[in-house]
Amino acid sequence: MTGSAGALVANCSPWNVNLSAGSNSDIIIVLDWSAVASYTTTGVNAQSVAAAVVDKIVTGQNGQRPLAELPIHLVGHSRGGGLVCELARLLGERGVVVDHLTPLDPHPLTTTDPQPTKPVIDTPVAIYENVVFADVYTQTNSYPTGQYVPGSYNRLWGAGGLIGGYHNNTWPYNIYADHRNMMLLYQGTMTLTNPLNNSEATMGATERAAWFNTYEAAGTNTGFVYSRLAGGGERSSTNRPVANGDAVRAGLNSASMFGGGGARSKLTWSSAVWPNVAQLELLDNGTALGNGTYQITVGTTQQLRYVYLDYHGGCTVTLHVDTDRNPYNSNDVAVISTKVIASATGSTYAQNTVAWDTGALNAGMTVFVYAQVTDGTRTRFFYAEPALRLVAAAKPQPAFVSTRRSGDSLIFTGMNGQPRATFRVLESTNVMLPMSQWGPVLTNVFGASGSFAFTNHMSSNALREFYRLSY
């Protein structure tokens, strides 16, 4: 980001994304507005930066597809926490649903902040109705403090909670240490090994032990775990990681189909043209399968549920089967369903459930399911979390069904043989003998339906006889 107040310029550089190659469609953007981010000299507020950036997300850059076609996770520290909230709001104005919003110690500039030269007022932090999940990691120990954000899962650190990290630096690199420890802490939920150095400060075992509680399990069960990249975590969990603190589900949109408790600020959908699939789940007895690889049997019927929103008009939702998690590289293997949704949803999320017959797929494959939603001009994609390993249905084994005595003979019937295949019946008075020592009784073929029947004369000398089918 370059320029000046009223004349900001956003550039995408370097733009080295080639989504048609590779097996996944993951993109990480570092939004660097440092050249204009000094409130003492530039007079640039965070919302004007967001306004300059939003068109770079909804419009294709350098000949590539728009970033807004994919789920979006926004992470911002300090004033950047307010900036990403504003970016989410501006995306919402265009109709784009934001999957995940993470302000880190959010601290937009307000009238109470010391501003010795140019007064800069940032937009207040808020979570709008186009945000699916919001989580805030913040501290109240020292200036500049973050803030509690309604509609989010808020994890708060109080006095003395953030020892080490930036505190261990020497002046002037240890100023605002608590505030800056929040971004180090969040990175500590991505990198789980010690020590972690983010090029400015170090997080080691001491910090990890002090900063995370038992529920958070040294950083493995908080922070980035709620991102789609990490599998989404338990966003709807009613657990309160901190006693008397927020439940995790406080950050999940309170629209009924998300199952969350996060109230949302009303959005002005002034230019809302983008269609969305905001969630896609594979259901097992009504429960969504999470991150991981699951085995399904070819020929079974699976249940899929998706949540969509298209504020301004109709759209078409198509569910695809893909061999990886990239919708751009042309290796889909099947279309599950296509549904034309004629009516606009307005700001209300809606859902559909689809029955997926897996009979046309081949065993041995690992596949992924994704939703494509389009209004003919704009398209978005959303993958369900689980990977699915397809296995063949187990072949039924031939089995005896009935045995009946008729005079001095036994009549056997059975089923599940391979139609027209040959089978042999073996006999022994000692079930423990190896099969090579069992005597032959007869050879025959299974019927057209796999059934079989045979009659055998009972030996007058045997106390018991055992029969075995070989095929």
Added chain:
Amino acid sequence: MLAFVVLLGLLVQRTTAHADGVTVITHGDNPSGASSPTWMASMRDAIATNFLGGAQQ
């Protein structure tokens, strides 16, 4: 036929969950007005290393 789903492993590597999305990382105030905060590149690399198998184009 009823749905039949089996979880293959109780422990799933977090790195297996490529999740097809865009992550935007940004900073706050920059009093120096000069160099870019380097922690953002570190966080970017942490995501790539731990969740994308180190893949970067």
